[in-house]
Amino acid sequence: MLPRHNGGMGFPRAPSYPISADYVTVEIREDREADHPGGRLLLMDGVEASHVDLADPTRIRFEYLRHLLGVVDAMFPVRDGLDAFQVGGGPCTLARYLVATRRRARVRVVERDAGVLEVSRKYLMLDEVPRLDVTVGDGREVIRTLPSGCLDLVVVDAFVGLMAPHALSTVEFMHEVRRVLRPGGLHAMNLIDVEPLELARAVAAGMREARPEVALMAEPAVLEHRTSGNVLLLASDRPLPAETLGRGLSHDAAPWQARSGKALARMIEGHAPLRDDVPPTHPLARLAPLWGRVKQAPAAPSPRS
Secondary structure (H helix, E strand, O other), X not given: OOOOEOOXXXXXXXXXXXEEOOOOEEEEEEOOOOOOOOEEEEEEOOEEEEEEEOOOOOOOOOHHHHHHHHHHHHHOOXXXXXXXXXXXXXXXXXXXXXXXXXXXXXXXXXXXXXXXXHHHHHHOOHHHOOOEEEEEOOHHHHHHOOOOOOEEEEEEOOOEOOEOOHHHOOHHHHHHHHHHEEEEEXXXXXXXXXXXXXXXXXXXXXXXXXXXXXXXXXXXXXXXXXXOEEEEEEEEOOOOOHHHHHHHHHOOOOOOEEEEHHHHHHHHOOOOOOOOOOOOOOHHHHHHHHOOOOOOOOOOOOOOO
C-alpha cells in the first residue's frame, strides 16, 4: 500500500516509526521549514546519513555534497551529456541533482541494501526520478563488468557503519575505476575519518598511484585534527578546477579547504595505499566496531545436497 500524502502537496508523509532495512534501521524526518515541505532527513542507525528535497532536488543540505557538486558542475558543464555511476545511493540525492540540472545526464546507482531502496521508493518518490537506473548489488563487482571508458563520473558514497568499505578504498579499486572512466573523467569518494586522517591519507595515496591529479577536501577543523568528519577525495587525469577548490569552498555557508599538488604530497608522504590483500590498521578500522550497530549481510540459503 502506498503511504498517505500531505494534503495537496503530493509528497508521501514520512513514517512516524523506524524501518528495519537489510543492514540498517532507517528513520525519515520531515523538514520543519514551512517553505520546504518536501525536505526529508534520513537517519541510519540513529546517524544523520542523507537529505533530499522532493520538491527541489537542487537544494543540497549536506555540505560535503554541495562541495562535491561544485566540482562536478565546474568539470562537466550542464549543457553536456554526463554518464555517472554511484556506489551507495540511499535516497539518491546526487543522482536527483544531476538529472534535474542536465537533460542529457544518465545515472546508475548501485546500493547494497534493498531495504533502503524500498524505503526510498515508498516514501521518497525514487521511482519518479527520470534517467536513473537503481539496482541492488555490490558496487565493485558491478564496475568490474562495465566496459572500459564508458563513464564520465564515478562517485563512491558507501559505508559499513561509519567506515567506507575497505574494498572500495584500495589501490586495486582505484585502477579499476580508472579503467571505466573516459579521458577527463572524475573519481570522487566521500568518507569519514578521525585524526590524524590515516584512512584519508591512504586513500589519497592510492588515488595518486592511479591518477595524476588528486585533491583532498574537508572542513578546517578536520584538516587540523580537531574533530572527526567527512573528507572528500577527488582524482582525475586533467587539472581539477582551482577556483572551485579555492574560493568556491571558502564562500560556502560551511567553508572547507582543499589540499592538492605539493600540499597533498606533503600530507600523504610516507603513507602507503590500502591494498586488497592487506587488512586495514588505521585508527578508524579499530574504532568503527564501537560506533553504532552494523548488521551483517543476510545469510545465504544453504545449497541442497
